[in-house]
Amino acid sequence: MHSSKKIVVLGHFGVGKTSLIRRFVTDTFSDNYKVTIGVHITKKLVEIAVDREVSLILWDLEGTDEIESIRDSYLLGTHGLVFVFDVSRPSTFEHLGNDLKIVRNKVPETPLMVVGNKSDLVDKAELKTVLDENELSADFLTSAKTGEFVNELFLKLATLLVGDA
Amino acid sequence: MLKLYQEEFANKNMQFILLDSEGVVIESDQKLFDIPVDSSILKLHPFFESLPALFDSAEEVFDFFCIHLALKENTFTTDIKLLKKRDEFLLIITDLTEHYDSYQSVTQSRNESVIKTELTVLKNLELQERERFKNRFIQNFSHELRNPLTSIMAIIDILGDTKMTTEQTKMLDFLKESNSNLRLMLEDTLSIGMIDAGKLEIQHKLFNLRKFFELMQFTYSAKTKKKGLKFVSFWDDRIPEFIEGDRLRLFQIVANLLDNAIKYSENGTVSFKIGLNQKRANTANLRFEVIDTGIGIPEESQEAIFESFHREQPTQKGKGTGLGLTIVKRLLKLMNSKIQLNSEQNKGSVFYFDMSFKYPLPSESKWSEHGNKKRANIGRKARKKYKVLLVEDDEYVQLTLFKILLNTDSFQIDLAYDGALVLQEVVNGDYDIILMDVDLPNLTGIQITQLIRDFPFKNIKNIPIIGITANAYQENLDKCMAAGMNDVVIKPYEKEKLLNTILKNLR
Ligand SMILES: Nc1nc2c(ncn2[C@@H]2O[C@H](COP(=O)(O)OP(=O)(O)OP(=O)(O)O)[C@@H](O)[C@H]2O)c(=O)[nH]1
Ligand SMILES: [Mg+2]
Numbered sequence: 189m190h191s192s193k194k195i196v197v198l199g200h201f202g203v204g205k206t207s208l209i210r211r212f213v214t215d216t217f218s219d220n221y222k223v224t225i226g227v228h229i230t231k232k233l234v235e236i237a238v239d240r241e242v243s244l245i246l247w248d249l250e251g252t253d254e255i256e257s258i259r260d261s262y263l264l265g266t267h268g269l270v271f272v273f274d275v276s277r278p279s280t281f282e283h284l285g286n287d288l289k290i291v292r293n294k295v296p297e298t299p300l301m302v303v304g305n306k307s308d309l310v311d312k313a314e315l316k317t318v319l320d321e322n323e324l325s326a327d328f329l330t331s332a333k334t335g336e337f338v339n340e341l342f343l344k345l346a347t348l349l350v351g352d353a
Numbered sequence: 354m355l356k357l358y359q360e361e362f363a364n365k366n367m368q369f370i371l372l373d374s375e376g377v378v379i380e381s382d383q384k385l386f387d388i389p390v391d392s393s394i395l396k397l398h399p400f401f402e403s404l405p406a407l408f409d410s411a412e413e414v415f416d417f418f419c420i421h422l423a424l425k426e427n428t429f430t431t432d433i434k435l436l437k438k439r440d441e442f443l444l445i446i447t448d449l450t451e452h453y454d455s456y457q458s459v460t461q462s463r464n465e466s467v468i469k470t471e472l473t474v475l476k477n478l479e480l481q482e483r484e485r486f487k488n489r490f491i492q493n494f495s496h497e498l499r500n501p502l503t504s505i506m507a508i509i510d511i512l513g514d515t516k517m518t519t520e521q522t523k524m525l526d527f528l529k530e531s532n533s534n535l536r537l538m539l540e541d542t543l544s545i546g547m548i549d550a551g552k553l554e555i556q557h558k559l560f561n562l563r564k565f566f567e568l569m570q571f572t573y574s575a576k577t578k579k580k581g582l583k584f585v586s587f588w589d590d591r592i593p594e595f596i597e598g599d600r601l602r603l604f605q606i607v608a609n610l611l612d613n614a615i616k617y618s619e620n621g622t623v624s625f626k627i628g629l630n631q632k633r634a635n636t637a638n639l640r641f642e643v644i645d646t647g648i649g650i651p652e653e654s655q656e657a658i659f660e661s662f663h664r665e666q667p668t669q670k671g672k673g674t675g676l677g678l679t680i681v682k683r684l685l686k687l688m689n690s691k692i693q694l695n696s697e698q699n700k701g702s703v704f705y706f707d708m709s710f711k712y713p714l715p716s717e718s719k720w721s722e723h724g725n726k727k728r729a730n731i732g733r734k735a736r737k738k739y740k741v742l743l744v745e746d747d748e749y750v751q752l753t754l755f756k757i758l759l760n761t762d763s764f765q766i767d768l769a770y771d772g773a774l775v776l777q778e779v780v781n782g783d784y785d786i787i788l789m790d791v792d793l794p795n796l797t798g799i800q801i802t803q804l805i806r807d808f809p810f811k812n813i814k815n816i817p818i819i820g821i822t823a824n825a826y827q828e829n830l831d832k833c834m835a836a837g838m839n840d841v842v843i844k845p846y847e848k849e850k851l852l853n854t855i856l857k858n859l860r
Contacts, residue, residue: 194403201464221468223461225453226419226430231399245399250419251464261417265406279471 192243193349199272200280201251204305207332209246212342217333224250227262236347255287267349269300276309284324299348304329366448374408374440385448386424398422413437419453492546495539505532507845514756541676548683555687560600566627573611577623587626593637593712602684609677610704614645621646638709646701655694738765739785746770757848772796784816785859791822799836806837817858
């Protein structure tokens, strides 16, 4: 059985959305920052179990610190969402609760993964304090740079979506 | 005609594609890219894979902005419109690559600068936090070190008064020097901590600058000689002898500069000069200068040497915390001056600073000298022997106290070691002062003091009493004072401190 699922990746600018997708799709990483304008769409076929494949259509959105301003048309018909923040920059998670509320309002009942990226920049103990202090809970703490938990993140979401279908 | 022009220009960047409900191309004007009729648009780019989900929607118009289409032949940034036309769908793709590219570069620089600012602020916060932590740590740590160091100093003093072989004396001298170096470093460290915490205040008191200069001359000609260096000093006779300033801090600054000069010179000369820049009605601007012929400081390090824990030569076996010049810099800043440096590698360095001082008119300074003489007289008066009653049960402490007091040749000492005997002694003895062990076994020093203070005869009840205790807790000290002691000396004490306390309280 083959199905395709649209996943929108969103969050503040510079948090590593493009890098996460690049790591997942081509297993590469670049230190250069090139702003994403509008949306870049890529596709990856993943095998979530033996003989069970799913095409993930990944929508890499332009980052913004005003989640409210995200164009609704991008979210149309999406099956899943990944909200990314940057663990090394408080401004990207200071209003996480509120940001998530806005997203959930726009696309209710769509599976959503909350991801703290750039985990390589902060040491583990410090990271835990940061998260606790801000009462954040992330589904994954990833590093697009080292690849840590990047595959796990997308596979988990894919499995969730197919299970939903 | 206009319509023709319109078509010519408006349509240039647009492609119209008609699709069936499966996404198969029915018709396309191929303005931007070629897509064969009868092929599925879903295969063209993953963007189009999301369209079928919309075909069933109740809405009739969908607008997508700024969609990046990377196709085989070309890459576009487009706006895409989807319109429902009965059971067919019309796609209008507008190529806005140029427009969005300019937007890209604006956003790029904006985002980059926002991120950079945020990271800089974070970094600064972190640095500040570290600096605070470091200062707190240094302050607490050096404070804690003071007590054991004082004990060591006292024991060294006591040891020095015992009979020793020449070899032992030598070792003790070494121990003494190491310990006093350690203590200096500790004081330096504490000063830095206090400056950083804003707790250090500059005092302005009248002092004899000429004497200060002579002390430096004396101390440093000895120190330089020890290392085989020459010492040269200069004093401008127009400088007022008495000035108003912080003698202790000035000493700390000049001593650090001179120590530094000696440390980094293997041969040659170290000079110390105090010169006059300018003299007004009652202020004098002076230049303090320390010159060496040592290794010098390369231009690129001339800033860094004033930072904490910097060492010009890390392998140098010289002693010190590496804090000396930092202290100089910060103290001078507190005193509204600034350290200046001229240096050439392998030639030597000149450190100097200018500072203004108020100085009293001649009549005032005479008065000060007079004051000094008066103090000297007290010293002479001290030549008469004072009668001391020592109340102490520990033989060892008795012995060391005896030695300290007898060495001055100013005291005659009686001993009592039992509380009950003390009162008798006091009544008969006509003592000038009582040294009282606070922690006596039967009657404590505090109780004895209370008894003495309750005596009906003035000459007895007013005898100065100095408590001696190992218990440095404020609570204990308060009790001693409340019982009527004039002062309390904490064990282990330095000889000087003890003698000073005694002299201060003699009646
Ligand atoms: N150290 C580290 N750097 C990362 C990581 N992920 C991304 N970066 C860097 O962060 C910068 C921004 O990454 P992008 O992936 O372009 O961020 P984005 O979220 O797509 O940014 P916008 O498109 O502007 O929203 C780049 O310089 C990346 O190299 C990570 O996991 N670790
Ligand atoms: Mg991006």
